[in-house]
Amino acid sequence: MANTPPIEDILQTTAPTVIIRDPQLQKRAQHARAQLRSIPFFDELGVNTVIHADVYDNDFKLIDYTHHSSQDISAAADSVEFPLVHITTQQGLQEYGEENLVHELLERSVEEQERYILVTDTTSPRLPTYMPKPGRSVVDDYDVAVKDYETLSNRYLEDYVDSALPASTTRNLHYHRASEYHKHHDAPADSLESIYDYTRAPTGSPVWESLYYFIEHDLENVLNDYSERIRDALRSWTERGETQKIANQMLDALRRCDFEKAQLEDYQQTNPNLR
Template identity: 45%
Template sequence: MSKGIESLTGSQFTTFVVMVDNCVGEHVYENRAQLRSIPYLKEFGFDRVIHDDLWDNDFRLVDYELLNPDDIDAETAEFPLIHVTNQENLVEKGEQHLVRGLLRERSREDPYILVVDTDSPSTPAYTSRKSVRDEFVPNTVTRFEQSVEDYIDEHLNSTLPTADTRNLYYHRISHHHNEVGAPADSFLDLFDYDKAPPNSPAWEPLYYFVNHDLEQILEKYTERIREALRSWTERGDVMKIANNMDSMLTRCQFSEEQLDEQRGRNAGLYPNV
């Protein structure tokens, strides 16, 4: 039994987990935050992730190995695996074949976490009367939102409302800021780079953009940042966060050295850092 699965679900008897997250589903206005579960699942040691390339946006809040669902051979796949998808992709993009293949080929000791928008994901190309939970037992269902809220309450000193976001990455920043007395109660607090502690995780995305986008600087770079954050962040102050990031990148001329200098100046605000 994987210790990570046991810690995540509390179950000692199953390694197949269906994690229900409504954000991976299709929405009327705008699809957002499809990847918000990844920082949480990484806490339990899972960092090999299958998901649609369209959600990647060439940006990651945390490091993980991205696996394209079209490139995976279920017979040779290595576990543990996270598979982030939705019922529409299972049918329209054929991921139902991959899901069944992985469930069929894995051993009962191989952790497989299916993050999906329903607690009864179906594979209608095979059967219309049963869900994969009915066919592949034992399994455990967990609700992402409740699970991550419980984790935040138990392990972190975050004052960022879960109503604003349930992405654990942002709550870790809030926790870090609270530990040193930095602003921590809102997205704008977390990404106020004039006050961010020098060792805050809030700086990490800036270095990502510097290292990955120097050859592709856009005239409207705020839009590039907003698009990058879309797959990780629920509705909220995304544009204002993007403005703050763009402003600091412009001030530092997209230079790692100047970002380091700005962080050094901020160190003077926090004597204990």
């Protein structure tokens, strides 16, 4: 992976407060997918503290990042440190109590000139309590930059990533970095299912990280008894495709290792031709 350019170059703005529309975000009552897909992108750009609703992650992190629950942090918004990514929707603002949180973080970001990235489902999020005039939104009252996640990720994938996955399959950078690694090590790289085939995954592939997460967080019972929860957790990171197949491949690898970290390390270090 080449040196990552400054975040200002990637976002094409020096404004500390940025609103990024991600069309993948949907109302919570619907069967939304990939609400967390932008997290690896911002993590690579140096921002890995994230606020989002607990409902999105199902006790699973595809990558390591600092998570603040939007429900828990609302009463202590002055304690969270910038730089910060906040993932929510207009529905989250108005129906799930995040309006005050967003308002306070916007005020702090503008006053302190610190990086606050609000990822949401609209380019003009509204805070009705603070902006009662119909049609008025955050972009009317604050000096913010407005960007589109699909445009940003497309450009980044073209310029800085050598992935065998098409952007139309996923705009989750973690998957593309895994594909890139596999491609450079002559391993399957052109589909998510092939990337998560642990019998053929290179020793240094990013796909092993998820298995260690399960072991280190003692999720054996979850995996054995509630594999659909893992499938659903993967849906929060994956736009399309059958996440159950990937979940099954994770389960197979963990069961081969009896959910033991030492055995997983040995399995990971084994030549793929001998697994």
